[in-house]
């Protein structure tokens with residue numbers, strides 16, 4: 697568990713925590729600040745309404761990321777947030793609420809990502825080549841005798857995934873020894889994971905709908921490479937750059 701609030705004056709400490717969590721587990725829980733916690737409640741209160749929009753409205757929010765894999769899911773519906781105006785007026789009082797909540801929330805989490813990237817990588821170049829995809833997920837309650845898989849096991853094709861959920865758990869990670877274990881969200885935390893290396897899935901067990909959101913950072917040019925600032929004689933390059941979309 698890393699708390700950004702404790703780090704502002706000591707980025708070196710923050711970087712150490714994040715680096716050791718990522719080396720050991722590939723993921724960590726990030727305790728977020730007050731501003732984001734208010735947005736958390738607002739966000740999850742409007743998600744239900746977003747998922748209830750007509751299908752043709754929801755289709756306007758397809759992702760423009762080339763070859764973005766579509767998750768093959770059984771119990772899960774997925775929506776992308778491209779721009780606020782893509783949710784046309786349905787219930788006027790809520791249009792603003794939905795778009796401003798999503799916008800603020802996405803900006804707040806992006807800010808966290810920048811902070812995080814600054815802690816961990818300390819490089820400016822990445823800001824320009826990094827893009828974000830905001831995905832919203834709704835997992836319905838599984839019916840009796842239905843397979844309880846919310847999303848099949850997969851690895852995210854990005855370099856950083858920041859996830860949040862309503863109070864319903866379901867995310868599971870595969871540990872080094874091959875065992876699956878579930879992620880138990882603590883209040884006011886985001887779950888941050890190094891996208892590409894980690895196998896995970898969602899299993900739906902309870903009798904409450906699960907809503908989750910993910911902010912996925914990826915390179916819009918498709919190149920995955922170690923920033924040159926991190927390579928020197930003591931830390932030689934270990935991975936060749938490659939284009940994810942080719």
Ligand SMILES: O=C(O)CCC(=O)C(=O)O
Nearest residue numbers: 833852859867898908910
């Ligand atoms: O719903 C979740 O918690 C995780 C979703 C997920 O793995 C994904 O969107 O790639």
Ligand SMILES: [Fe+2]
Nearest residue numbers: 850851852896
């Ligand atoms: Fe995923």
